[in-house]
Amino acid sequence: MSLPATRSPELKTNPSHMKFEKLRGTFGYSLTILSVFIILLAVISIYIFVFSKGLSTFFVDKLHLWDFLSGTEWNPTRSEEAGGPVFGVFAFIYGSFVVTFLAAAIAAPIGIGSAIFMTEIAPKWGRKLLQPVVELLVGIPSVVYGFTGLTLLVPFIREHIGGLGFSLLAGVIVLSIMILPTITSISVDTLLTVSPEIKAGSYALGATRWQTIWRLIMRASAPGFVTAVIFGMARAFGEALAVQMVIGNSKRMPTSLLDPGSTITSVITMNMGNTVPGTLENNVLWSLALILLLMSTVFIFAVRLIGQRGRLMS
Amino acid sequence: MAELKEARDAARYHIAPEGKTVLNVRRLNLFYGKKQALFGVDLDVYKGEVLALIGPSGCGKSTFLRTLNRLNDLIDGVRIEGEVLWHGENIYGEGQDLIEIRKRIGMVFQRPNPFPLSIYDNIAYGPRIHGIKDRKRLDEIVERSLTQAALWDEVKDRLHASALGLSGGQQQRLVIARVLAVEPEIVLMDEPTSALDPISTSRIEELIGMLKKRYTIVIVTHNMQQAARISDRTAFFLNGYLIEVAPTPVLFQTPQKKETEDYITGRFG
Numbered sequence: 001m002s003l004p005a006t007r008s009p010e011l012k013t014n015p016s017h018m019k020f021e022k023l024r025g026t027f028g029y030s031l032t033i034l035s036v037f038i039i040l041l042a043v044i045s046i047y048i049f050v051f052s053k054g055l056s057t058f059f060v061d062k063l064h065l066w067d068f069l070s071g072t073e074w075n076p077t078r079s080e081e082a083g084g085p086v087f088g089v090f091a092f093i094y095g096s097f098v099v100t101f102l103a104a105a106i107a108a109p110i111g112i113g114s115a116i117f118m119t120e121i122a123p124k125w126g127r128k129l130l131q132p133v134v135e136l137l138v139g140i141p142s143v144v145y146g147f148t149g150l151t152l153l154v155p156f157i158r159e160h161i162g163g164l165g166f167s168l169l170a171g172v173i174v175l176s177i178m179i180l181p182t183i184t185s186i187s188v189d190t191l192l193t194v195s196p197e198i199k200a201g202s203y204a205l206g207a208t209r210w211q212t213i214w215r216l217i218m219r220a221s222a223p224g225f226v227t228a229v230i231f232g233m234a235r236a237f238g239e240a241l242a243v244q245m246v247i248g249n250s251k252r253m254p255t256s257l258l259d260p261g262s263t264i265t266s267v268i269t270m271n272m273g274n275t276v277p278g279t280l281e282n283n284v285l286w287s288l289a290l291i292l293l294l295m296s297t298v299f300i301f302a303v304r305l306i307g308q309r310g311r312l313m314s
Numbered sequence: 315m316a317e318l319k320e321a322r323d324a325a326r327y328h329i330a331p332e333g334k335t336v337l338n339v340r341r342l343n344l345f346y347g348k349k350q351a352l353f354g355v356d357l358d359v360y361k362g363e364v365l366a367l368i369g370p371s372g373c374g375k376s377t378f379l380r381t382l383n384r385l386n387d388l389i390d391g392v393r394i395e396g397e398v399l400w401h402g403e404n405i406y407g408e409g410q411d412l413i414e415i416r417k418r419i420g421m422v423f424q425r426p427n428p429f430p431l432s433i434y435d436n437i438a439y440g441p442r443i444h445g446i447k448d449r450k451r452l453d454e455i456v457e458r459s460l461t462q463a464a465l466w467d468e469v470k471d472r473l474h475a476s477a478l479g480l481s482g483g484q485q486q487r488l489v490i491a492r493v494l495a496v497e498p499e500i501v502l503m504d505e506p507t508s509a510l511d512p513i514s515t516s517r518i519e520e521l522i523g524m525l526k527k528r529y530t531i532v533i534v535t536h537n538m539q540q541a542a543r544i545s546d547r548t549a550f551f552l553n554g555y556l557i558e559v560a561p562t563p564v565l566f567q568t569p570q571k572k573e574t575e576d577y578i579t580g581r582f583g
Contacts, residue, residue, distance in 0.1 A: 197427040201489070204385055205440040205496055206417035215443065220430045 047293070054290030057283040063087060068287065074251040074267075076281045087284045089264070091253040093291065096263040098254075099168055099243065100236040103175035104183075108229045110176075111183030118184075119191040120213050127188075134188075137181035146245030149174040154246055163258035166248030171263070174242050179232035186231055190224025191217065227303050234299040238292060240265035264288045334361040336500060336530055337382060342396035344377060344386070351377050354396070355556045357549060359500070364522060364531045366545035366562065368538060370577065374554040375534045376424075379502050382532065383419040384412060417444060420493035422503040426485035428477035428492075433460075433469050436477045436488055440496035455495050462528075463491035464521050483514025487521065494529075501525065503533040507540065519544050538578060542566055550574045 057063050071088015078085050114134075118126045149170055158165030194217050202212040240263075248260020249270055262270075268285050275282040337359035344352035352374050359365055367375040377386065384405060386392045397404045405415050417440070429436050437456045446452060456473065460466040465487040469480070477488055486506055493501055503522075507515040522531060522544050535541050541548050542562055549559040550573070558565060558574045569575045 195427070197423060197425060198429055200385065200388065201423065201427040201429065201492075202439070203388060204383060204416055204421040204423075205443065205492065206413040206415075207439075207443045208413065211443045215439070216429055216431075 050286065050290050050293050053283060053286035054293075055287075057087075057280065057287040061280045061283060063280070063284070068284075069093070072253045076284075085280065087280075089267070089284075089288060091251065092262045092264045092267050092288065095168065095171075095247070095254065095261040096237055096265070098261075099171045099175055099247070099263060100233050102168075102172040102257075103179055103236045104229055104233045106172065106176040107180045107183050107232055108225075111180050111228065111232070112187050112225055115184050115187030115191055116213060116217075118188055120209070120217065131188075134181045134184050137177070138185070142178065142239060142242040143245075145174055145178050146242030149242065149246040157258070161258065163256075164248060164260060166246060166260045167258045168247065168254055168261045169257040170246040170248075171243045171261070172257070174246055175236045175239060178239060178242060179236050182235055183228045183232040186228035187221070187225055190221045190228065193224070194220050223306050223309060226306050230299055230303050230306070234296055237295055237299070238265060240269045244269050264292055268292075335359060336361050336401065338397075338399040338402075339382075340397040340399065342378075342381060342394070342398065344374075344381060344395075345393040346389075347391045351554050352381070353554045357556055357559060359530060359532055360547075361530055362526060363546040364526050364533060364544055366541035366548045367532065367534045367551060368536075368541050368548060368577075369551035369557075371536075373551040375551045376504050378551065378556075379504055379532060379534050380421075382500070382502055383416050383421055385416075385421060387412070413444075417496045418498050419500045419502060420496065420498035422486070422490055422493055422501065422506045424505045425509045426482055426489055428480070428485045428488055430476070430478055432474045433477045433480070433488065434473040436492050437495050440492060444496060459491040459495040460488075462494050462525070463487045464517065464524070465491055481514070483510050483517060486510060486514070486518060490518075490521065490525075494525075498529065500530045500532065503531065505534050505536055508536055515540075538566070550577065552577070 057068065058065050068087055068089060070090050071086060072090050073086045073088045074091070076085045076087065114130060118130050153170050153173060154165035156165075157163065157167060157170055161169070198216065198220070199212055202216050203209075207215070243263055244266035247262065247266055249262050249266055250260035251262060252259075254261035268288055271281070272285055275285065335358045339355055339357045339359075342352055342355040343350060355378060367379060369375045380386045381394060381398060386394070394406060398406060400415070400419070403410070429439060431439070434456055437459050438452045441452060441455050446455070457466060457470075460469060465484060468484060469488075477485065480488060486509075490501075490506075507518050510518065519540065522533070525531060526546075533541075533545065545562045547559060548562045548565045550557045550565065550569075550571075552573050558569060558571045560570070565574065566578055569578060
């Protein structure tokens, strides 16, 4: 078996065609490079812009960082006799974290539970029925969530639980429904990566379906579930409109779930139209935006880190 | 020649070498939906033997293997007729304990399928699902099973490391140890070495030689040399039919059926 000395005629290619193919390759390559460059440019500019605006509160206006973060009094219009405007945002940071964590605490078990139902318990009709429902929930605009919450939830809380209705609780419930599809769909994707061979291995040892789900599939999917919940929390932390519509937008520190409150995002959306760029009040909003940016950076890094550790396991 | 004839008669009349069968398959038909995959298979499995199932791809040998511990139950649309008698009782009969069947008739798959857990937790998985909680007993089972699977010395210092860090051959021995941990009577193996390199393959083959002292083994293999090396009897499947079953040397030296001869001489498959 020796190769023929000359190439067979079919293998000869037209030189002008080759030139065209080469040119097309170069063009495609440049196009992808350009796309990446645009994305990088956008991300870097956003970071630079938000940082420079957000930090000017402290470097230009000389607001004390600690007073800003830990202060619980927010009064941009306090008179000079009373000591001038104060910008303490602790109540908003607190509000953001409380609604985010509680929303995740409600949505995580429901989301993971329904994901298990869709993939393991009733993979046929369960997914056929629930997948579109979940996709629908993702697609509903946040203003619709907020409006529904305002119309149904707020009066319900006022009449049956107490308080004004506008409350952290209302924000928590609206957010938990909003992040439910995120958690569910990422959990479904995670569960689908557990190979059928592994499941068959468990059944072949005499495990029941429940044992296989609980002891094997859940454990194998744990890193993916954490990722799902973090993505949900990132969405909850960044959601502005729907929260703002139901949370009451009080600038005071809430003492119970039934108190009205504010989140970082709701303060920004409530106030951005009423401030003049370059003023301290406007810069303070940018500082809040900076906190949001840093938090979403933390969320992304957490997801990456867990993803890496998950890969080491599988 | 006299020896050969005797062995052939023994096989033909289902007379066991030790006289005792553990599984008797009777007129087994299997359908995937409307498509029939197994046709009237009659086959006995003797206690303490290594029985090899050979045949070309798609001949039904793996499907047949999976009927022996009812793993085909997991696939939608599978229908089974006939009987698989395990110590005289039909495992497809009413009121059969599926968990007990699968526990006592273990299975090793084609591709090593360690669970994404530690080495220890992989082995302890079976005993734990069957209710053993005592740490000391679990430790003993883990050590015994890994020793039986010739893996203990290689992993004893890293029992709590992930099983996914093991090599392919080690993973397959881990999976065998995992099956042994639930104290099966019969071990079914579905081409257990087809995803392994030659050295790992020969270690698994050696292991099978040691295991047959305690367990009955039914092994599907693509590799006729492997069947010849490790098995006591060989069954040849073609297009869903059991063509011929005989003591391994008999089947390879003096096949009775034309199809068997064609296959083992490499004319198809």
